[in-house]
Amino acid sequence: MNLKPWIAIAAISLSGAAFAQDSSSLSVEGEALLTETAAPEHMENVDTIYSGWRFRSGETQALQTDDFDNPAMIFVDKGIDLWAKVDGTEGKSCSSCHEDVADFAGLRTTLPRVEDAGLVTMENLVNECRTERMGAEAWKYSKGNMTAMTALIGLQSRGMAMNVAIDGDAAPFWEKGKELYYTRVGQLDMSCSNCHEDNYGTMIRADHLSQGQINGFPTYRLKNAKLNSIHGRFKGCMKNIRATPFAEGGEEFKALELYLASRGEGLVVETPSVRN
Amino acid sequence: MKNVLGAAIFAALIATTASAEDVKPMEVAFVDGTVEVSLTGKAGDAAEGRKVFANRKQGNCLACHTNADLSEESFHGEVGPPMDGVAGRWSEAELRGIVTNSKMMFEGTIMPAFYKDTGYTRPLDDFAGKSILTAQQVEDVVAYLMTLKEE
Numbered sequence: 001m002n003l004k005p006w007i008a009i010a011a012i013s014l015s016g017a018a019f020a021q022d023s024s025s026l027s028v029e030g031e032a033l034l035t036e037t038a039a040p041e042h043m044e045n046v047d048t049i050y051s052g053w054r055f056r057s058g059e060t061q062a063l064q065t066d067d068f069d070n071p072a073m074i075f076v077d078k079g080i081d082l083w084a085k086v087d088g089t090e091g092k093s094c095s096s097c098h099e100d101v102a103d104f105a106g107l108r109t110t111l112p113r114v115e116d117a118g119l120v121t122m123e124n125l126v127n128e129c130r131t132e133r134m135g136a137e138a139w140k141y142s143k144g145n146m147t148a149m150t151a152l153i154g155l156q157s158r159g160m161a162m163n164v165a166i167d168g169d170a171a172p173f174w175e176k177g178k179e180l181y182y183t184r185v186g187q188l189d190m191s192c193s194n195c196h197e198d199n200y201g202t203m204i205r206a207d208h209l210s211q212g213q214i215n216g217f218p219t220y221r222l223k224n225a226k227l228n229s230i231h232g233r234f235k236g237c238m239k240n241i242r243a244t245p246f247a248e249g250g251e252e253f254k255a256l257e258l259y260l261a262s263r264g265e266g267l268v269v270e271t272p273s274v275r276n
Numbered sequence: 277m278k279n280v281l282g283a284a285i286f287a288a289l290i291a292t293t294a295s296a297e298d299v300k301p302m303e304v305a306f307v308d309g310t311v312e313v314s315l316t317g318k319a320g321d322a323a324e325g326r327k328v329f330a331n332r333k334q335g336n337c338l339a340c341h342t343n344a345d346l347s348e349e350s351f352h353g354e355v356g357p358p359m360d361g362v363a364g365r366w367s368e369a370e371l372r373g374i375v376t377n378s379k380m381m382f383e384g385t386i387m388p389a390f391y392k393d394t395g396y397t398r399p400l401d402d403f404a405g406k407s408i409l410t411a412q413q414v415e416d417v418v419a420y421l422m423t424l425k426e427e
Contacts, residue, residue, distance in 0.1 A: 030375040048372040068315070120305070132337060151282065183397065184394065184397065185396075185397045185398045186387070186398060186399055186400065186403075187396055187399045187400070187403040187406070188388045188408075189388055189389065189396060189397075190386060190388070195355075195386070198386065199386065201356050202355050203351070203352075203354045203355075204339055204351050204353045204355055205332075205338060205339040205340075205351045205352075205353050206338075206350070206351035206355075209355075218347060238398075239400065242397045242399060242400045242402075242403045243397070243399065243400060244398045244400050244401070
């Protein structure tokens with residue numbers, strides 16, 4: 001068996017991968033946003049982390065640089081309306097208790113986090129307010145009301161560095177998320193790492209593989225013209241490799257979200273981002 | 277009328293299910309990652325293999341491999357090695373092994389096994405218990421790859 005051609009080609013594609021994201025700098029509304037930084041220490045196989053923005057076409061990138069052009073902002077406006085809307089048996093809106101949504105600056109950078117021995121996401125916190133303090137029905141995990149609200153709240157942290165806790169109480173959840181990241185699933189038998197760690201920067205058919213960073217979620221996708229939640233995106237990825245997705249809002253995806261958030265430590269929140 | 281319908285159903289079954297004479301996915305004999313004997317006992321059809329190679333619902337090989345012979349198709353992936361001249365680098369038995377289950381030759385590769393129907397974690401219901409390609413499709417792809425010689 002002659003392995004040499006394969007090894008030579010593999011070496012070329014590996015050396016190419018590290019340089020394949022573009023060199024553009026992101027500026028939103030005139031404010032520079034960091035899209036690359038040194039990988040956190042816990043990442044064993046990657047030296048530099050890059051925002052998914054760096055892997056998109058110039059046209060798609062441009063949509064995120066100006067809030068008037070950013071199609072996600074329509075949904076942020078919807079979030080502003082929902083913020084002030086009274087709902088539920090207690091006659092309250094978000095604004096009844098939270099004076100200004102801007103007070104949530106920084107929240108996105110720390111989620112998901114452990115509360116009462118469980119891992120909670122922003123969606124969980126929103127629904128906890130709705131069901132326990134407003135007497136309103138929980139919103140569906142990835143539907144329009146929820147993504148509008150998580151976009152509005154996430155936007156308050158735009159430009160702030162991701163910084164989730166992964167030690168202490170969070171450690172077992174983080175370990176579980178890491179295990180999921182490296183576990184092959186589905187008929188195509190692939191793990192997250194196969195594409196987003198080993199092959200980022202290369203083309204998979206028409207798609208430019210990114211590192212799978214989640215610092216821009218919920219993200220507006222040109223593909224479906226709406227905001228997409230983190231767990232909704234996980235679900236789409238799993239279906240692509242012909243795997244039965246885990247439940248949105250379930251323990252597996254929450255753990256994976258924590259692990260991925262930690263792989264983006266130091267990148268800044270871009271919510272709401274624009275992708276293809 | 278009834279017989280005509282019966283014949284049509286029979287023909288459809290032949291087209292979509294594995295023939296009884298095919299080597300079953302889990303019974304394929306690998307030697308150092310290679311598979312010497314045709315999975316169907318016959319030579320594959322290179323023209324059909326070319327279609328399977330490009331078809332997104334079948335091999336979708338272009339998702340990861342560039343192939344100048346299919347330049348009419350847009351968007352060739354770059355995850356795996358280019359296919360140009362592949363017949364000069366690998367023997368038929370090696371190519372059959374790689375398409376059937378490349379992990380037998382390249383441990384830890386991202387490349388899916390195209391003729392393996394068990395041992396998957398959480399496969400979608402529609403694909404559970406099935407291989408990505410049939411034995412015939414594997415042979416067709418192998419026959420096609422054997423035509424990709426360096427000019």
